[in-house]
Amino acid sequence: GAVVSQHPSRVICKSGTSVKIECRSLDFQATTMFWYRQFPKQSLMLMATSNEGSKATYEQGVEKDKFLINHASLTLSTLTVTSAHPEDSSFYICSARDDRLPSNQPQHFGDGTRLSIL
């Protein structure tokens, strides 16, 4: 079945560091990918919609300069948390939409990245 690879699975770094998370669709093309944030024991919050070849669309309240998204190819989107601070610690999950399917069909999720800022 369709697979989305998210890397790294876990990051621990010092405050002030910038961290890049990759999301790859392995066996399908994805013009659109999504980035979510999940706090402990809570639901997923959509942060932004990543569009290949154009600027990402951010949800209300999400800082564009803090969470940089680059969708450089049809199989890769990256999320960079710039100058990360402890409050940015969270579980970040990406998903990808298969270009061959209607947009209301299931998205395929990565396994998430646990980000811990010391």
Place this chain on the structure above:
Amino acid sequence: GDSVTQMEGPVTLSEEAFLTINCTYTATGYPSLFWYVQYPGEGLQLLLKATKADDKGSNKGFEATYRKETTSFHLEKGSVQVSDSAVYFCALSANAGGTSYGKLTFGQGTILTVHP
């Protein structure tokens, strides 16, 4: 805007018990509905889906029926196993015609723990 409401958790059951996790939604038009499952430390996996009214999604013994009249998509399983312990999310995806087309809206998740 669109919203999904799940029953409050956590839910604790003994093995082989019957499971129901309630899910209701608010959306314009006719959204697609999904149940996703998240095991500890992992991402989300699609459990089942239904794209139109009266559709029944089923997978691994789980079932859910798209009820437009009650705007519900309750998840059921006749006999749960310890391996079913996870967090379950109900979600909807708006259909064409709206600004939210293709975006997923999630419920708050329900933690299920099954004891031997």
